[in-house]
Amino acid sequence: MEPSKPDLVPNPAVRRLSLYLRHLEVMQQKARTTISSKQLGVALGYTDAQVRKDLAYFGQFGHPGIGYRVDDLIGRIRRILATDRTWNVILIGGGNLGRALLSHPGFGPKGFRIVAVFDTDVSKIGSPAHGLVIRPMASAPLYLRENPVKLAILAVPAEVAQHVADDLVAAGIRGILNFAPVALSVPSDIAVNSVDLTVQLEQLSFLVNSTESTRKA
């Protein structure tokens, strides 16, 4: 049995784990060997208690009086996030965004490898894209039967996103990173993470507008 699968982990804690890992990797690059919860917190804008509690959900990784050993903590968090292995990922959508994601340099070092690209738009089929060739969406189920992949990135227009998601789930995909501006409906055991770029900008416009108004007061 795997060690330490805690009963109840706050969802935000998992998100922060990724950020801790990101900063730890920078510290490792700089040959730092240990780091305290205080230092990690300051670097990312959290309290030291927050950092300790987040980590404590998964085990006892620290050393009183010393802090956390950087190498060790990196390994621990990677195991928790399950990125201590390589995840093959398929990309749906060979448009501008899709191709930008294909050539995104950050995925590889973090353990994610895009192994195939599909598109519903027949005019794109066969085009080369960063070392891969865009395949017809209809061929995805067969591909997934021969090459089991659990993660998919969805970079297609909103109108077809739900339909594509249904097909992916039926073909065995278990997690979807969705860039289409629509709320996908999927079975509860399928993970979905949505990134809507305009929503991000709207949040900023709200915040900037608020501070502007407050300023005059």
Next chain:
Amino acid sequence: MEPSKPDLVPNPAVRRLSLYLRHLEVMQQKARTTISSKQLGVALGYTDAQVRKDLAYFGQFGHPGIGYRVDDLIGRIRRILATDRTWNVILIGGGNLGRALLSHPGFGPKGFRIVAVFDTDVSKIGSPAHGLVIRPMASAPLYLRENPVKLAILAVPAEVAQHVADDLVAAGIRGILNFAPVALSVPSDIAVNSVDLTVQLEQLSFLVNSTESTRKA
């Protein structure tokens, strides 16, 4: 004085407002005239009480027995999010991601217009990019003095992101959408929204891995 600037709005509520708006715009397209908090909630995966409370933070927009008038609510939320006007945006970074964002069709209809592109990489300067020409980052302060713009999208490597952010803030930028995998440090009256693509995938790998393990049990 502007009406209804509530004292305390939960941050998550503002995020959901964007999602409500997105769905309302689809409903408007379908010529729906009214919608209830229940229907809106079901479409997005929230409870009806959640929807009503979120909206009630900003005023009384609904009609008992009827629901919310779609056109009206769209206008209200746009005013709240301050997207009832056009926001000019500058883009920093003419790489793959930057150029994909430039050609992103969703921004315009939502009121965001990218008006200039800058890059620190001299080899990119002068290249055409979706109707614009990439300018040297050093020219950004002058540009911003002549064309006041409040929002910036940051699509540069992590190593230069903080430096660029500092320059942008000094030049008057008030909100930053950051795609670099690093926590930006900015004055408290500057809004920052960070999107780290690998963090998104890590969340999925965690979730998928969890459900896989649980399944066998």
Next chain:
DNA sequence: GGATGTGAATGCATTCACAGCA
């Protein structure tokens, strides 16, 4: 009947504060 708006109650997440260890 059908829906909103909202105080009260609940449930989560964060922070405090301190015992315990190096």
Next chain:
DNA sequence: TGCTGTGAATGCATTCACATCC
């Protein structure tokens, strides 16, 4: 002394439940 790990306390966000209105 310096720092972790953790129960207890606080603070926020969500949900309940109901008075109110069309």
